[in-house]
Structures are given as C-alpha cells and as structure tokens.
Amino acid sequence: MSEFRVELKKIVDDSYNIEIGYDLIDKMLSDIGNGLVGKIHRFAVITDSIVKNLYGDRIIDIMKNKGYDCELFVFEEGEKSKTRKTKEEIEDAMLEKGYRRDCCIIAVGGGVVTDLAGFIAGTYGRGVPFINYATTLLAAADASVGGKTAVDTPLATNLIGLFNQPKKVYIDIAAWETLPKRQVISGLAETVKHACLADRDFFDYLDNNMDAILTMDKNACEHIAKENCRIKYEVVMKDELESGLREVLNLGHTVGRAIETVSDYKLLHGEAVSIGMVAQVKLSAKLQYMTVEECERVISLLRKTGLPTEIPSYIDRDALVKKLYTDKKVRDGKLRFVLQKGIGNIVEYEPGVFSQPIKEELARDIIMSI
C-alpha cells in the first residue's frame, strides 16, 4: 500500500471590470480588439429571441464588418428556457459550427441569458472565456457580480450550475428603455433587496426617487446600477464561495424561488422575489429582527415600485410550502431563511450566521397570511 499527495495549491486571479454606460457595443468591441480575451477571434454570441432583434443582430453585423469570426445562437426568451435542454441545444449548435476550445462566448441579454451562457462557457471544452453584455436591470443587479451561473430543472431552480467569472461585464442602461414596463419593475426587486440588506441610505434614496427611476431618468438609472453592483460586490468580495456572508444575497429568495416555480413561471423572477421579501420581513418582524414599522416600510416600498406583495390566488399554498424544501439552504432537512436585521444592517449578525433555521409551521403561517 502506498500513498502520495497531489499538490495543487495556486493563486487564481478571476478579477474583471464592470462598465456602466449607454450603448456600449463599440466599447466592448474596442476592448476585444485591445486583447480583453487574448488572441481569440472566434466568438459565439448567445442571446434570446427578443434581445436578438434589439442587440444580437447588431453585434454580429458590427463584428463581421470588423472581420471577426462569429455566429449568433438564439434561444426562446424566458425563464422557461433556462434548462439543461437549451444548454445542450446551444452546445450542439456550436459543435456543429465547429467551435472548439479557442472561442469566446458573449452573453447578450438579461439574467436568463447571462446565467445560461455563463454555464455553457464553464463546461464548453472544459471552460472558455465569456463576456456579459447585460441589457436589463435584473442582469445588472443579479448576474453581473458573483459568478453564479445555473439552469433550472423540473425539481429545483438554479441547482445545476457552477461558479464562473466573466472577463468583463457591460451594463447598457440604454437597453432598459427597450424593456416592457413589467420587466423593468421586476428588475427593481433585487435593487430593493440590496438596499434592505446593506444600505439604509440607498433604501431612502429608492423611497424618495422611485418616480424618477420608473420614468427612466438617466441619472437615477445610473445611480441604481452602480449601487446594485457596489453592494453586491462588497458582499461577494468578502466571501467568493458563498461559505457565509454571501448567503445574505438570498434574502427573499427562499419563498421567492419556490413561488416562481410553483407559479410555473407566470411570475417573473423579480415579482416572485418581491413576494419572498414580504414573507421574509414578516418573519423578521415576528422574530423581532426588525420592528413592525420597518417591516411595513419595506412592503410599502415594494408596492410603490409596482411589485406584487401578495401571493396570487392561483398559487397552491400547500405546494408552495412543500417546494421550500428544494431550497439550496436546506440542511439536514430543515428550512433556513435569510432574515434582514432592521433595514440595511447585515453587519449586525454574528460572523457566519446569516440564515436561520425556521420551523415549517412558522413558514406556513406566514405564507397563509400573505
């Protein structure tokens, strides 16, 4: 019998830049020309059926004019496409076109596109570089920092995936104006979440400037894009592999993800998170992590934003309670919720304790009350 050690200790540098601005396609291509992804000149632009017309075709045209070898890969828009099947179809289409390890993926779109394309990039040829060109606030808030990529399965959302960092993220605020109002509002749920967990001043800003935001005021939009990235960045920086602090980003997502699935994706992600936020603040108030007034302020801001704060009548609440057990935070078969403390005060927690075990009866009571 013999034993020896494989030593694989090394320094990994996955650092990257986030750029926030208007119409960043030219900037992205100039960055690529300046070596953003090294000498690679074969690109797979992945987008959905809506963003294709707004951005995908344009990017391909410009890139082809500049002499890049590139193709567009399009899937049907919507969370329902975030599956292993779509991943497989895009992989096969790329293989069919002869893409190998010497390519770069450009994800153009919202959170579904960046989640899916980032996952594809992570396993294509055991990993190729990718760039995120985020066209929605949700992608800016949720998908541009943290490196989380994933697909959904019939039994759970976001449970199959990996951590994969892009080479750069572009947040194109001009693209927000092309979105349906419902999408924009949905995207604001993660913004409210960030304010709730980390920054009371930003919460006040949202409360005082929601009209400007909803009418797409440029300064307001740039401010919230920046604040979203900054807050998420600060959390992720402190805990890249989600061993502790990063769990706070799950605020509102225990009920949120479950209701998103149980609604069969009739609810958009942000809408589901909004209802999850309501469940969470009610739980927080019940357990005295926050005052009833603070709880009401959060629900009131969500309402002002135009987000739903009640569980739609078509949802089977018993199925919803059962679904909670597919949450990633479940340990030893017990439900766990991230709960905010007051507004913007995550630092008040004991190190490493950001989510709390919650009895099913309590979760059920809250769900029945919303």
Next chain:
Amino acid sequence: MSEFRVELKKIVDDSYNIEIGYDLIDKMLSDIGNGLVGKIHRFAVITDSIVKNLYGDRIIDIMKNKGYDCELFVFEEGEKSKTRKTKEEIEDAMLEKGYRRDCCIIAVGGGVVTDLAGFIAGTYGRGVPFINYATTLLAAADASVGGKTAVDTPLATNLIGLFNQPKKVYIDIAAWETLPKRQVISGLAETVKHACLADRDFFDYLDNNMDAILTMDKNACEHIAKENCRIKYEVVMKDELESGLREVLNLGHTVGRAIETVSDYKLLHGEAVSIGMVAQVKLSAKLQYMTVEECERVISLLRKTGLPTEIPSYIDRDALVKKLYTDKKVRDGKLRFVLQKGIGNIVEYEPGVFSQPIKEELARDIIMSI
C-alpha cells in the same frame, strides 16, 4: 459612464492524496469518519451496472451499517453512457431523493464512472465534493490525476465537462482481478503512453515484465499503478490548466478519440488509444522525431500487451480523417498532433511546443497505412 474592478485574486488549494492498495473500502470509510469531506454525512454513490454488484452494493451496505445517509445511483455500463442524458438522469434521481448542496459524491468504477461522476459533482448545487474509488487500471492511469471530467456528445468526445479535483483517490488493485481480460489490456494503453512520453526505464520495465503484468502479479500491478500516477502527476503538477506541457498526455489521442467515436465505441478507449499511438509513432518517425527502430519498439510493445495496432476493417477511414477535426487541439481549423521524441523524452521539446500542426494529407497517408 463609470467602471470599476471586481478583485477576485485568491489562493486555491485543491491538493489531495492518492492511495494505492488492496481492498480500500474500509480505509475510505475510516478517512470519511476522520473528516475527509468535513462534516458532510449524506453521500451519493455513483457507479455503473457492472461495478454495482462488485463494489457498489457492498459500499452502501457498510456505509448504512455505520449510520451514513447514502444511496446508490447506477447507470448502464460503457462509454456510451457518458452523456449529458445520463448526467441529467442521475441529477434528477438525486434531486428526487432530496440531495442538496450538503452532500458528497463517491465515484466507484472505471474511467467512465469517474469522468461522469466528477462532472456531476462539479455542477450539482454549483459544486459538491467528490471522492474517486477507481476499480480499473484505466481509471488509475487516466482519471485519478488531472481533474479532467467530461461527457461525450454525438459530435465530439470529452468536449463538455470541467476541471474538478477529487478530495481523494483510492486505487484498488484487488478490483483489477474482477475485470474481463479485454478491459485490463485496454487499460494498459495509457500505461504504455506514459512510458513513451516520459520514462524510458519504465518502458523497458513494461517490455521485460509484460507477462507478470498480464497474469496480475501483485508487485507488478502496484508498480505500474504507482508509475502511472507518478508520471501523470509530474506532468499535471507542472501545468494544471493544460496551457502547455499537459498537452503531452494527449499522445495517441488525436487519432485515438476519433477512432473510438467512429467505431461507435465498439473499440474500448485503450484499444483506440493503442491504434492512435501507432499513428503517432509513424508520424513521429516520418518527421524524424524518432528513429524507425524506436517506432517499431513501441508498436511491438503494444502488440505484446495484446492491444490492437491496426485499424479494423469496418472503420470508414475517410470518416475517421474528417473526425480528426473535432479534436480539442484543433486551432484555426488546422490539425495538431502531440508527437513523442524518441522514447521517454518529452523534456527535449521547446517550452510550450508539444503539439505540432500536421497537414491533412500527411495524417491521411498515415491512417491509410495502418
């Protein structure tokens, strides 16, 4: 417009131990009891339909007796099962049983099992720890060092996957005796490959002791298990992410992988690699990287091992040439081969130049001559 940097530089330690011996199940369970994978006590044992009866059931029985929460996940044996579909089926079975992020995967079997299970572990809950319990020489030689995991697709072998390091590898030589002779011989192809690329003394050892190896002499088996790991380890240590040196491990695999696919997996991986080795040494001799005598010595050792050294008549050689272009080493549409220099002399290459661009006509001539 604003830009900021996400700093993600960190030290990653993926080091692990390889243990070589006889009947290592108890040792593995004692390591787990001593904290090999931390506090995790939920396990998914993944194996194939053959190894299930030999080892899978036994491991589950022993683990359940010790009070571990564990289940067996079995797929149909053979390279044909190394697909996204099998991955999906096991994921769904694990989700169905309520497995979340707090589990550990134990891969029990040969290279197909360790490749597939390691890939599943890499994306399940965005990554859970895994242990390799290797029951074949091929797994010992090919799958225990390097962290490569992957599945095959209709258009390419091993192109969808990721780098993922196990927590520990157990190489159970007792298991080799349970293998069909054809499997054992197939496993020796990677052993010959390792000798060819890195160690002339080991090549001589194989040449002088092949009878003992083929009759499963314990000392000889332990020696080749160790030498395989050592050589691969030395190569991988110097280049974990396959940016250069590691490419030498691809020796014989350009034609090997292609013929494996074109044969529709009638050829075992090692058998295909053996034929790929013949193609490679003939190319090396033609380009004067080695003498004709050295070329003949390699082919003669492969023959002595009982491995095929000719392309079977049922193979469509034109299809085989076309298939070469799905190789991962293809750059800018050009074929590239790793070629050995003499026997055991990879160090003679210029740094970073281990594979050579090869004209299609030349590759075609060689293929037509075998």
